[in-house]
Amino acid sequence: MFYWLTELAGTIPGINVFRYITFRTGGAMVTGALFVFMFGPWIIDQLRLAQGKGQPIRADGPPTHLVTKKGTPTMGGLMILSGLIVSTLLWANLRNAYVWIVLLVTLGFGFVGFYDDYLKVSKQTDKGFSGRSRLAVEGLIALIACTCIVWFGRDASVTAVSIPFIKEFLLNIGWFYVMFGMFIIVGAGNAVN
16 A cells, blocks of 8 residues: 555655655554554454363473463464554555565465464364474465465576575575475474464
8 A cells, every 4th residue: 555655756755765665664563563552452352252261271381381371362373464464465565476475375374373273272172283284284385485486586596595604696496496495484484483
């Protein structure tokens, strides 16, 4: 929504700040945070009502979780994803295919997490989506995304990887980029979970 203001940047004074990605990034961060702060308490209340007892706690976890985490509603990622979606749709260049690829990967991984939490709450067990199934679905999402990145790439540098601390050296790995990218996406997604 705000990205179109970059086209008016030369004609209306003060609008030229919308051309800078740093300004739009700051605007997106503020928008996402405000969205979560405004609607977060309502979302948490609705999740508490819908889930009742909350997510079951693993018996092999820390003993304090059995007391402090009991009854905490799960699926809080819905708040974060909703803030991210709103800020992306308002501030990003929606004509850029890479924006859509990243947004769809994020939504796909979010759906996997949602499904895992849904299974835990609906079955009242600490066992959700199996690890192998989860990795298979995430791998498929990453495969599609990396293939699209190569497909929409405008030049050969799309499949190039930079080596840290070696300035201006790019290693072009060709279609192996798809497998490398899959590993990075799935690995990073699970490392921060």
